[in-house]
Amino acid sequence: MRKISSHIVGATLAAGLLAIPTAGIAASAENGRTAFIQHGCWECHGFEGQGSTATSGGKVIADTKLPLDAFTSFVRNTNGAMPSFSAKVVPDAELADIYAYLQSRPQPKPAKDIALLSEVP
Amino acid sequence: MPNTDSSVKLNRRKFLAAAAVAGAAGAVDPARAATTGTSEAQARLPSAIPPNARVAIAETDVPDVPPYSGEGRPASDFMVDVIKTVDIKYAPANPASSYRALHESLIDYGGNTMPEYLTCMHEESGVGIAHGYYKIAGKPLLTLCHGTVGLQHATMAVYNAFCDRVPVIMINGNDLDAAYRPPGVPTIHSAQDINAIIRDFTKWDDTPVSAQAFAQSFVRAYKIATTPPCAPVALSLDDGLAQGPVRDFGQPLYIPEYVPEAPPQGDSSAVREAARLLANAEHPVIVADRAINTQKGMELLVELAEVLQAPVVRQRARLNFPTTHYLSRPESVIRQADVILGLELSDYWATVNSFTDNNAQGVGTNQRRVKPGTKLISISASGLITKSNYQNFERFQSVDVPISGDVEATLPALIEAVKSAIPADRKTAIAKRGEAVRADHEKGRDATKQMAAIAWEASPISTARMVMELYGQIKDLDWSLVAQSGNVSGWPLRLWPMEKYYKWTGTSGGYGVGYGLPASVGGALANRDEGRFSVSIQSDGDLMYAPGALWTAARHKIPLLAVMHNNRGYHQEVMHVQRLANFRDRPANKGSDLGPIGTSIMNPDIEYHKLAESVGWWAKGPIKDPAELGPAIKEAVAVVKSGQPALLNVWTQPR
Numbered sequence: 001m002r003k004i005s006s007h008i009v010g011a012t013l014a015a016g017l018l019a020i021p022t023a024g025i026a027a028s029a030e031n032g033r034t035a036f037i038q039h040g041c042w043e044c045h046g047f048e049g050q051g052s053t054a055t056s057g058g059k060v061i062a063d064t065k066l067p068l069d070a071f072t073s074f075v076r077n078t079n080g081a082m083p084s085f086s087a088k089v090v091p092d093a094e095l096a097d098i099y100a101y102l103q104s105r106p107q108p109k110p111a112k113d114i115a116l117l118s119e120v121p
Numbered sequence: 122m123p124n125t126d127s128s129v130k131l132n133r134r135k136f137l138a139a140a141a142v143a144g145a146a147g148a149v150d151p152a153r154a155a156t157t158g159t160s161e162a163q164a165r166l167p168s169a170i171p172p173n174a175r176v177a178i179a180e181t182d183v184p185d186v187p188p189y190s191g192e193g194r195p196a197s198d199f200m201v202d203v204i205k206t207v208d209i210k211y212a213p214a215n216p217a218s219s220y221r222a223l224h225e226s227l228i229d230y231g232g233n234t235m236p237e238y239l240t241c242m243h244e245e246s247g248v249g250i251a252h253g254y255y256k257i258a259g260k261p262l263l264t265l266c267h268g269t270v271g272l273q274h275a276t277m278a279v280y281n282a283f284c285d286r287v288p289v290i291m292i293n294g295n296d297l298d299a300a301y302r303p304p305g306v307p308t309i310h311s312a313q314d315i316n317a318i319i320r321d322f323t324k325w326d327d328t329p330v331s332a333q334a335f336a337q338s339f340v341r342a343y344k345i346a347t348t349p350p351c352a353p354v355a356l357s358l359d360d361g362l363a364q365g366p367v368r369d370f371g372q373p374l375y376i377p378e379y380v381p382e383a384p385p386q387g388d389s390s391a392v393r394e395a396a397r398l399l400a401n402a403e404h405p406v407i408v409a410d411r412a413i414n415t416q417k418g419m420e421l422l423v424e425l426a427e428v429l430q431a432p433v434v435r436q437r438a439r440l441n442f443p444t445t446h447y448l449s450r451p452e453s454v455i456r457q458a459d460v461i462l463g464l465e466l467s468d469y470w471a472t473v474n475s476f477t478d479n480n481a482q483g484v485g486t487n488q489r490r491v492k493p494g495t496k497l498i499s500i501s502a503s504g505l506i507t508k509s510n511y512q513n514f515e516r517f518q519s520v521d522v523p524i525s526g527d528v529e530a531t532l533p534a535l536i537e538a539v540k541s542a543i544p545a546d547r548k549t550a551i552a553k554r555g556e557a558v559r560a561d562h563e564k565g566r567d568a569t570k571q572m573a574a575i576a577w578e579a580s581p582i583s584t585a586r587m588v589m590e591l592y593g594q595i596k597d598l599d600w601s602l603v604a605q606s607g608n609v610s611g612w613p614l615r616l617w618p619m620e621k622y623y624k625w626t627g628t629s630g631g632y633g634v635g636y637g638l639p640a641s642v643g644g645a646l647a648n649r650d651e652g653r654f655s656v657s658i659q660s661d662g663d664l665m666y667a668p669g670a671l672w673t674a675a676r677h678k679i680p681l682l683a684v685m686h687n688n689r690g691y692h693q694e695v696m697h698v699q700r701l702a703n704f705r706d707r708p709a710n711k712g713s714d715l716g717p718i719g720t721s722i723m724n725p726d727i728e729y730h731k732l733a734e735s736v737g738w739w740a741k742g743p744i745k746d747p748a749e750l751g752p753a754i755k756e757a758v759a760v761v762k763s764g765q766p767a768l769l770n771v772w773t774q775p776r
Binding site for chain 1: 610
């Protein structure tokens with residue numbers, strides 16, 4: 001059973017689908033990338049969710065540690081530097097896809113393993 | 122050849138010979154004075170002493186002055202004599218009929234040297250080149266404009282220079298005499314007061330009506346422009362005056378000598394009060410914006426910071442402080458401050474408060490950034506030239522100790538006052554403060570490097586990757602980042618070691634987009650004379666306002682490596698329009714672009730490398746794969762070292 005489960009998870013990930021437990025939705029990271037661009041999220045957060053000191057206050061949302069419901073609540077209700085997005089503009093299903101996309105972003109290498117960064121004083 | 126002797130001098134040979142002859146006759150013989158008897162001592166002295174030989178010569182002889190006057194001599198030739206008395210190396214300008222007389226005199230009579238005419242394709246480029254040049258060389262350039270339509274072109278660049286406190290000497294051509302100027306275009310291009318269009322953002326302007334007045338006016342303009350707070354100045358030059366023969370009205374023309382004016386220094390009692398507050402602070406913070414223009418100034422600021430062991434926040438107008446110094450800290454330290462010393466801040470209000478653009482009516486939310494009771498000190502010369510119309514003075518912020526004065530001129534007194542004011546029993550606490558700041562600095566640098574590693578392999582290329590690939594190829598050169606148009610998340614200032622003032626010359630002042638290209642050409646021109654390697658991070662939108670500056674760089678052999686931050690849009694406006702769509706709860710219409718309609722620069726994508734090649738640059742692109750970037754930059758560096766400018770069209774992340 002354990003082997004079958006890991007195969008299923010692997011295949012699911014390979015298909016770009018993530019089971020998001022709190023939503024009960026099979027979200028698509030691939031669709032999420034499309035939605036991330038279409039709804040303008042990339043404009044402040046970069047195409048990879050890497051953020052910028054100039055636009056996202058330096059916040060990195062790639063691989064965000066927020067659970068989906070907290071992420072959704074923030075996007076719907078924020079009144080800070082980031083403008084909110086209502087469900088009318090970004091439906092829940094698309095927001096879940098965006099979340100899946102962000103979760104799929106690769107972890108960065110340690111800076112000490114990148115010569116151009118480790119060698120700068 | 123024009124005579125460069127600017128002062129009226131007596132003929133030395135005549136003076137010395139006459140004085141020797143007259144001396145025996147006119148001077149009192151000391152020996153005679155010492156032994157004279159009573160009868161001579163009692164002789165009546167005249168009420169007016171006759172002049173001795175020296176005074177007689179000065180009052181009656183013809184001074185041996187250079188032949189500024191002369192039958193039929195063009196007035197504009199004399200104007201070149203005037204210009205050559207101050208140290209102006211270049212005149213970047215677009216040609217114009219309204220100053221044709223001065224143009225001809227500059228290149229023929231003046232030999233096209235001091236200044237050398239640099240052909241520009243837009244008046245905005247001429248001013249922008251002068252702006253960038255000054256920030257490296259510390260000396261102003263002359264630019265010439267057609268008086269109406271040319272000056273209209275130049276206005277944004279003049280505003281940028283005014284906001285950035287950079288001197289530019291402008292001569293703007295006009296044709297005042299309505300009865301005699303040619304009809305048609307010369308008349309359409311004339312005005313009663315051509316400098317009116319820029320008067321709100323120049324420090325001084327004048328319309329001399331004679332050759333002699335031009336001499337006085339030009340030297341005065343140069344002095345006013347270069348005395349802190351520096352700023353552009355403008356002369357309106359009547360073509361009828363310049364083109365006609367010089368008229369001296371029977372009085373020999375002269376050129377006033379330029380003597381640099383000492384900059385304004387902060388009031389001594391205010392400086393002592395500031396020192397007292399800083400010396401006794403638990404958490405002093407120094408914030409520097411447009412403060413430091415010279416290497417000496419940077420050394421003074423380092424000295425002050427080290428005496429206080431106070432963190433220094435570098436804002437964007439100048440480099441101000443070495444990036445690698447352990448006291449260099451980010452803006453977040455302002456929250457902990459109990460005393461803040463603001464040095465030539467463009468915006469003190471926004472330094473100690475924040476504004477969040479989160480309201481559909483545009484009102485936003487303000488929040489105080491500092492603790493209640495924090496003492497604020499300001500040293501700034503900007504208040505000395507505050508004008509009304511243009512709002513570059515920002516929101517008003519009350520400070521506890523406001524000091525009017527030039528920062529570099531005031532720092533020596535402040536440093537001494539702080540040293541005297543530090544109580545002996547505070548020295549240990551101050552040293553401990555420095556150790557804590559050093560530890561934070563080290564941690565901060567490690568965290569910054571890790572942030573730079575995010576999206577390292579992404580395409581479009583991350584701004585961190587682009588910036589560090591560039592640094593990797595120039596790090597062993599005496600490099601200078603002459604412009605950074607657009608916004609690459611500050612990576613060069615966050616990661617590149619910068620310890621000399623010329624490593625980074627700051628932002629445009631007025632944030633008028635289009636500054637980056639000409640300013641980088643001007644900075645590179647100044648660096649060329651010093652043998653330095655100039656690099657710029659060139660954004661796409663900025664380049665396209667007046668791309669002719671590319672040609673000027675190639676034409677005049679100004680070596681420059683421009684690495685493009687091509688994010689394919691006017692990105693600030695991409696975000697602004699998106700924000701409004703969100704406020705109004707509707708999707709932003711993007712058409713077939715990535716950004717809202719009217720903000721993207723794509724479809725078609727501009728091939729900047731081909732544009733640059735077409736005007737004499739070496740160029741390559743588009744580069745979208747980060748693995749290709751390092752080798753391309755290496756190739757470009759070799760080209761620039763040979764003297765040719767080079768451009769790399771790099772597709773990057775938005776910020």
